[in-house]
Structure formats: structure tokens, C-alpha cells
Amino acid sequence: MGEWLIPWTERGRSGIDHDSFLWCSGKLYVMDNHRLALWCWWQHLDDEPRGWNFLHIDRHYDAFWPRRDFWLEHHNPSHRSDLSSFRQAKINLHEDKLNSTLYRWDSITTALLALDNDKIHNWWFATAGDGEKPPIPDYQVIDPWHLTAQLRRIAKPSEEDYSWIIDIDIDYFTHMDDDGSFCRVFSDQYIREIGSAISEGLTNNRFGVVTxxxxxxxxxxxxxxxxxxxxxxESCPDLPELQAGAP
Structure with missing residues (x-):
């Protein structure tokens, strides 16, 4: 059975900091605003004392605000445990301007890097190269034509490898042209193969949290x-429950 951490009452504007819903089923979390993924990872980081591998599947790197001292200054431990505190966290970047949202959709990887880098052994990115690159000297880039095979491989049972954080932004499957128009990039079969690997990794306890x-x-x-x-x-048994909760 799934759980509505933020009930889905509207199809809101989303954007940088508006959250319309957050739903979870075990270690799978689904949301509209990508910024909530950071809070979801925090709920599981201590589950694996050996640490984690991290795979970010997204059109963008989400590496805004890369300075570690920025995050150390503004982060509060309550943001990790309390979802309301996380959502309401603000910072004042300029004295003469309104407060800004601390946890944005475009800064989740740099926040994790700054605050929890000691728990992440390997960083993998499957992106379209949009946005600032994360300040990680040796991260691995996964091309689209290798992604499904890599996911199937790391989803297999293994006692030697670290558990994985799998982070997926649906915009990875689309492209935006210079004129602002969108198009789909990948076939349904390709997307289903990724979903099947996700289900396998969750079943095999290889994927410790999926957002x-x-x-x-x-x-x-x-x-x-x-x-x-x-x-x-499609492979998620609780998908009908999620769909039924849509407004």
C-alpha cells in the first residue's frame, strides 16, 4: 500500500518550489516537484552504513548553488526529518529582497554532495548536459544507449556492490527546442525497460531508494x-492507487 505524504489535490504550477503531491510505496517515491527527492533520500541514507552509489537520470544536472559552505551555513538538521520544515526552509540572499526558497528543484545534487558526500561512493549521471555540471572530479556519464543495460546490471542481486539511490526526472524523456516547443525523445519500449529494471532493483534490494x-x-x-x-x-503494483489519487 502506498502513502500520500502530500495529498494530490491540484495540478499546480510546480516550478522551482511549489509542491502538488508526494506519494511513496516502500522505497519508491513519486512527486511533481523534483526538489522533494532530496528529502526522500535523507529518509534512507542511514539505512546503509557502508554507503551508497547515486544515479541521476534527468535532462539537467540540478547542480545550482555548488558551494559547500553555502549548504553548511543554511542547512538545519530538522530539514532532514520534518517534511514541513524542509518545504518551508528559506534563506535571505539579499537584505533588500524577499526570502528565497532553500531547497529548489535545480540544486538537489549539489545539496546532497555538500551535506552527504561522505556517504556516496560513486556518482553517475545520465543527462542531456543541461545546466551547471556538479563539482565532482570523477563522476561517470551514462549515455542513453547504455542506460537500460547498466540499470539491468546493477539491479541484479549482489553482496559486493553498494546499494543505489536511483533518481529519475521525467523530463529526461523529452527535449525542449530553442523556440520553447517540446518533443518526446524515447519510445515507450525504452521507458518500459527502464521501469522494469527499477522494479527488479527494488525487488532485489539493490535500489535502496527510488525517486x-x-x-x-x-x-x-x-x-x-x-x-x-x-x-x-507500469511494473509497480501500487500504480493504480497512485493514479486513483490524482485530482
Whole structure:
């Protein structure tokens, strides 16, 4: 059975800091705003004393605000445990301006890097190269044509490898042209193969936490984002419950 951590009452504007919903089923979390993924990872980081590997599947790197001292200054331990504190966290970057949201959709990887780098052994990124690159000297880049095979490989039972954080932004499956128009990049079969590997990794306890963000703002629309997400999660037995909770 799934749990609504933020009930889905509207298809809101999403954007940098508006959250319309957050749903979880075991170690799988689905949300509209990608920023919530950071809080979801924090709920599981201490589950693996040996540490983690991290795979970020997204059109963007999400590496805004890369300075470690920035995060050490503004982070509060309550942000990890309390979802409301996380969502409401603000910072004042300029004395003459309104407070800004601390945890944004475009800074989740740099926040994890700054605050929990000691718990992450290997960083993998499957992106379109959009946005600032993370300040990690030796991260691994995964090309689209290798992604499904890599996911199937790391989903297999293994006692030697670290558990994985798998982070997916649905906008990875789309492309935005210079004129602002969107198009789909990958076939349903490709997306289903990724979803099947995700289910296998969860079943085999290889994937310790999986986050999926619809990101309707960067995926053209709520309709497109939902269609892609439902295709990705076809193998999830609790998918009908998630769909039934949509407004």
C-alpha cells in the first residue's frame, strides 16, 4: 500500500518550489516537484552504513548553488526529518529582497554532495548536459544507449556492490527546442525497460531508494508528464492507487 505524504489535490504550477503531491510505496517515491527527492533520500541514507552509489537520470544536472559552505551555513538538521520544515526552509540572499526558497528543484545534487558526500561512493549521471555540471572530479556519464543495460546490471542481486539511490526526472524523456516547443525523445519500449529494471532493483534490494519526479513545467504539461510516468511505472503494483489519487 502506498502513502500520500502530500495529498494530490491540484495540478499546480510546480516550478522551482511549489509542491502538488508526494506519494511513496516502500522505497519508491513519486512527486511533481523534483526538489522533494532530496528529502526522500535523507529518509534512507542511514539505512546503509557502508554507503551508497547515486544515479541521476534527468535532462539537467540540478547542480545550482555548488558551494559547500553555502549548504553548511543554511542547512538545519530538522530539514532532514520534518517534511514541513524542509518545504518551508528559506534563506535571505539579499537584505533588500524577499526570502528565497532553500531547497529548489535545480540544486538537489549539489545539496546532497555538500551535506552527504561522505556517504556516496560513486556518482553517475545520465543527462542531456543541461545546466551547471556538479563539482565532482570523477563522476561517470551514462549515455542513453547504455542506460537500460547498466540499470539491468546493477539491479541484479549482489553482496559486493553498494546499494543505489536511483533518481529519475521525467523530463529526461523529452527535449525542449530553442523556440520553447517540446518533443518526446524515447519510445515507450525504452521507458518500459527502464521501469522494469527499477522494479527488479527494488525487488532485489539493490535500489535502496527510488525517486521519480514528473516535473510538468519542464516536460511540456501535466498530461505529458503523467503519461510518461505511468508508462515508466507500469511494473509497480501500487500504480493504480497512485493514479486513483490524482485530482
Amino acid at each position: 521519480v519526479a514528473l516535473s510538468p513545467t519542464t516536460t511540456e504539461s501535466w498530461q505529458v508528464a503523467e503519461e510518461l510516468c505511468w508508462t515508466l511505472l
